[in-house]
Amino acid sequence: MERDISIYMFDKEKAAVYLYKDLQRRIYHTSTFKNHIEGKEKQDLNGNISFDRILESVRNDINMMHPDDLYEIIHFFTSQIHSLFPDDSIEAREEYIATLYDYLGITRLCELNTTKAGKAYIYFYKTYIDYFPMDSIMGENFSINIRSEDFLRFNDFLILLTKKIIESKLYDDNDILTEEEEISIETIKTETQNNTLLSEAIEDEMRFLTKTFYPDEREDYIQAVYHSFTFLKQAITIRLKIDVQKNPRIIIVDIY
Template sequence: MGKDTSIYMFDSEKAAVNLYEDLQHRMYHTQTFRGFINNRKKALNNDKISFDRILETIKNDINNITPEDMLEITLFFRSQIEPLFHHDSWEARNEYFETLYQYLGIFWLYEFPNAAAYYGYMHQYENYTEFFPMSMLKNYQSGIRICSEDFLLFNDYVILVTKEILDRKIHDHEHKLTAEEERIVNTIKKENQDNSLLFEIIEEEVQFLAKVFYPSEKSPYSHSVLHSYSFFRKSIEMKSRIDAKKNPKILILQSY
C-alpha cells in the first residue's frame, strides 16, 4: 500500500449522528469498525488504539480527533470500500468516497496526487510557518491538526505564491485564470496590503524557486513549481469551502 496524504475538515453535527452510528454498529464489506480496531491492536501490538475513545471523540466533537485516530477511520473505510471498486476507475472510487464521507461529516478537501506534490506543498507550509507560527497547532506522527483560521491565512499565502510562480512562467504551465479567481487574488492582496512581511517572503520564495528550478527540475524544491497550478486551483477551492466557525479544525493526514 502506498503513502497517501489528504486534507480534511469536519461537520461535527453530521459526524455525531451518522459517523458515530456507522462506526458503532454497521457491518460494511467484511467487518465492523470494532472488529477492525481489535485486529489492528493485535497486529500492531498497540493498546493505545481505542475504539471507545474514537467513538467518544466523534460523539462529542470530531474536530478534536487526533490524526492517529483519524488514520484508523480512513484505513477502515479503505479496507472495506476499495475492494468493491477493484474493476472501476480511480474517479469512480473517489466519487463514492467523497459522497460517503460527506454523509458521515468528513469533507475531503484535497488528496495529493503523489509524495512529490505533498513535499512541494509542505515546503510552502514550512516556509510560511517559519515567519507566521500558527496557534492551536499540534503535530502528530500521522499528520497535523490546525486551527482553520490559521490554515486559511496559510492558504491565502499559497494562493499568492503560486500565482506569482504562474505569472512569472517559472514553469511552462498552460493556464488561464477565471475572472472569479482574479477577483479572489486581488481581494487577498487588498486584505494584506499592510502585511509587508508576507509579500517579502513571497518575493524571496519565488526568486529562490526560480534559481533552483532552472538548473535542474530534479531539485526537491522544484515540486512547488511543478504542482503550482494544482496548488493554486485547490487552494482557491478550499478557501471557498472552509467556514472557520462551522469547521474549526483542518487535518492534514498521512496514511499508508
C-alpha cells in the same frame, strides 16, 4: 506506494450521530471498524490506538480528533469501499466515498495522491511556518490538526506565492486562470496588503526559487514549482468552502 495527503473539514453534529453509529457496528464489506482497530490495538504496545478513544472523539467533537485517529477511519473506509467495488472505475468509487462522507459529516477538501505532489505541498507549508509558527496537534508524518483560521492564512500564502511563481515563468507552461479565480486572488491581495511579514515571506521565497531553480525533479522545491498551478486552483476552491464558524478545525491526513 505513493504518498497520499488529504485535507478534511467536518460537520460535528452529523459525525456525532451517523459516523459514531457506523463506527460502532456497521459492516461495510468484510469488517467492522471495531474489528479493524482491535487487530491494530493488539500490535500497539504504546497504547496509541484505541477504539474507545476514537468513538469518544467522534461523539464529543470530531474537530478535535487526533489526526492519527482520523487516519485510521479514512484508511478503514478506503480499504473496505475500494474492495467492495473491485470492477468499478476509480471515479465511481470516489463518488461513492464522497457521498458516504457527506452523510457521515466528513468533507474531503482536497487530495494529493502522488508522492511528488505531497512533498511539494509540504515544502510550501514548511516555508510558511518558518515565518508564521502555528499551534497544532501533530500526528505521524505530515498529519496535523490545525485551526481553520490558521489554515486559511496559510492557504492565502499558498495562493499568493503560487500566483507569483506562475507569473515569473520559471517553468515552461501556459497556465490560464478563470476570471473568477483572478478576482479571488485580487481580493486576497487587498485583504493582506498591510501584512508586511507575509509580503516578506513571499518575496524571500521568490528570490530563492529564481536563483536556484533548475529542472531536477528530485528536489522538493522544484516539485513545488511544477505543482504551483494545480495548488493555486485547489487553494482558491478550498478558500470558498471553509466557514470558520461551522468548520473550526482542519485535519490533514498523510498516508505514507
